[in-house]
Every structure is written in structure tokens, then in C-alpha cells.
Amino acid sequence: MIRVNLDVVLSERKMTSKELAQRIGITPANLSILKTGKARGIRFETLDKICRALNCQPGDILEYQGG
Template sequence: MAIIVNLDVMLAKRKMKSNELAEKIGITTANLSILKTGKAKAIRFSTLEAICKELNCQPADILEFQNENTSTSSV
């Protein structure tokens, strides 16, 4: 997947548990888990906004683009 979700990193930096964030932003812990593991196919802007407000961060702190065509090995 080209989009990497770093939500677990931000939660650790803010010393917050997933279930606490889920409760504060009004989504289920199951849906937050799907997002955290990168299995989500989409995210609503309203959910992203709520996460950013609670974690006091920017969307780029949570979502990262990684080009799948870029090779990490050097020849």
C-alpha cells in the first residue's frame, strides 16, 4: 500500500490509548483499529479532522505517502 498510516506513532507520542481516542472522536474501537492497521480503504475528512484536533497534529503526521515503485536497495 502506498499510503502508510502512522496513527499508532502519534498515539504513543501523545500517551493516549486507542480506545480513549475512539471515544473522544466518536467512532468504534474496531473502526479505529482498521484505520491504524492500514486496512481502511478510505477515511472521512471529518474523522481525520477529529483525530488531528484530539492529537494536536497535522494530517501529514498521521498519513504518509510511500512510492511503491521506489526500490530501497542500491545497485
């Protein structure tokens, strides 16, 4: 299972979800789907934009939880 830690990174960067959505060019609704872990996948292009906007690595926002 992949856990999405986007809320944690947003909080650390003092950025709102709405602001991130605007910066990366997606709707707040689509960002919410990603944040809650309900997305079936994510494009590398979107992941790249998120990492650039938050100055982070993919591993900062996505975590594998084995089981």
C-alpha cells in the same frame, strides 16, 4: 501506498486507542481498521477529529510511500 502512523502519534501523546475512539466518536474496531491500514478510505470529518484530538497535522499520521 499510504502508510498510517497513528500508533506512533498515539504513543507520543500517551493516549490509548480506546481513548481516541471515545474522543472522536467512533468504535474501537473502526479505529483499529484505520490504524492497521486496512481502511479503504477516511472521511475528512474523521481525519479532522483525529487531528484535533491529537493536536497534529494529517501528514503526521498519513505518509505516502511511493513505489
